[in-house]
Amino acid sequence: MRPLLWAVILAAACGSPSPSHDTTPPAKAAPLTPPAEMSHGEAPVGAATTKPDRAADAPPRARGRRHRIRMTAVAARHEVSPGVWYDAWTFDSIVPGPVLRATVGDTIDFTLVNGADMPHSMDFHAAEIAPNRAYRNVMPRDSVQFTFVPRVPGAFMYHCGTAPVAAHIANGMYGALIIDPAAPRPAAQEYVFVQSEYYMGAGQGKDSVHALDWQKLLGASPDFVTFNGVASRYATHPIPVKARTPIRLYVVNAGPNRFSAFHVVGAIFDRIYVDAFGSPLRGVQTYNVPVGGGAIFELELAEPGQYPFVSHAFADATKGAMGVLQAMSR
Ligand SMILES: [Cu+2]
The missing domain is CATH 2.60.40.420 (Cupredoxins -  blue copper proteins)
Structure with a gap:
């Protein structure tokens, strides 16, 4: 074979990556230039005078003994980091869903409305209830309603329990339900x-x-x-x-x-x-x-x-x- 033809074949082979060629760049080294003055400055730290778009403040202790809570499952676009958007599945259009609060012995009367185009459901970790009845899949434009009386105080997760659950959670369908003890905890921030x-x-x-x-x-x-x-x-x-x-x-x-x-x-x-x-x-x-x-x-x-x-x-x-x-x- 003539040398020129070999050169053409070699050039073509090198120019077209095959599946066996790893074309991803090697991992970058860890950035070792910390922001000045900040301990554990894993992220840029701003001023406490600027408010976030979603405060972390806990809602106040619940009043009344019966709480009617209604949520809607709906798709929404969510900004995970400045300029980085995610096609989320949500409760009430926010990720996490709303923070709920009740007291041991209260009655929570819950309704989930499905405003999305796929089945969703709701699982409250604070409830003791038959999942096949209360946590059943709700079809689009349908709803489910159930009540429960929380017995144990704590910070509880709620989430969509529709399979594959990992996908419904990773896509944004979760939140927190605080259950207070009957005797209020001492005042705190x-x-x-x-x-x-x-x-x-x-x-x-x-x-x-x-x-x-x-x-x-x-x-x-x-x-x-x-x-x-x-x-x-x-x-x-x-x-x-x-x-x-x-x-x-x-x-x-x-x-x-x-x-x-x-x-x-x-x-x-x-x-x-x-x-x-x-x-x-x-x-x-x-x-x-x-x-x-x-x-x-x-x-x-x-x-x-x-x-x-x-x-x-x-x-x-x-x-x-x-x-x-x-x-x-x-
Ligand atoms: Cu879901």
């Missing part, structure tokens, strides 16, 4: 954090909106891990709190895959209540909130300053499971 993950497929359309990548989900390798649905939102908008004053954090981990090693940098939890009866854990640095679980963290911050809260599984903090409590003097 109260916030709710729901941790969850996003598995982004390639962006589609002119706005490059992402949808679920099922293989990433099965591999438990999320692109974003968030508190209250947006990566690092409470770092960009730190939560102003008072130093040396009780703080109570209701933390629910919606997953669908990653444990939350919940930790506040610069603090030790005075008390942690898992959804159970009995005494709290006392004097704890970090506590695992399992997927599908919740815990109530009580603490005080020793002095004014910026206190990051993270999942101490730091790949997840780097992916957005990070915020800041900005402690002011009392």
Whole structure:
């Protein structure tokens, strides 16, 4: 064969990547230039004077003994990180769904209306009820109604239970239900954090909106891990709190895959209540909130300053499971 023909064949072979050629660039090195002055600066930290588009404040303790709650399952576009949009499946058009609150012994009269074009359902972890009756799939334009009386206090997850459940959760169908004990807990600055993950497929359309990548989900390798649905939102908008004053954090981990090693940098939890009866854990640095679980963290911050809260599984903090409590003097 003539040398020129060989050169043409070789050039063609090199120019057309075959499946055996890995054309992805090698992983980038970890960025090792920290932002000045900030401990655990996994994300840019803004000023506590700017409000986030969704506050983490817990709703007040419920009044009345019967609560009629109605939610609509509906698709909505959700901004996970500035400029990064996701085609979410939601309760009431927001991710997470609304924070609910009731007291042990109250009656919750719940209705789910399906405004989407596929079956959805609702599973309250605070309820003790037959799933095949209450948590059944609701077809488009149909609804389901059931009542329950929560018996156990805690920070509970609710979510869509339609198969594949991992997809319905990863797409945004979850939220928190706080159940208070009959005797009110002591006054505190109260916030709710729901941790969850996003598995982004390639962006589609002119706005490059992402949808679920099922293989990433099965591999438990999320692109974003968030508190209250947006990566690092409470770092960009730190939560102003008072130093040396009780703080109570209701933390629910919606997953669908990653444990939350919940930790506040610069603090030790005075008390942690898992959804159970009995005494709290006392004097704890970090506590695992399992997927599908919740815990109530009580603490005080020793002095004014910026206190990051993270999942101490730091790949997840780097992916957005990070915020800041900005402690002011009392
Ligand atoms: Cu669903």
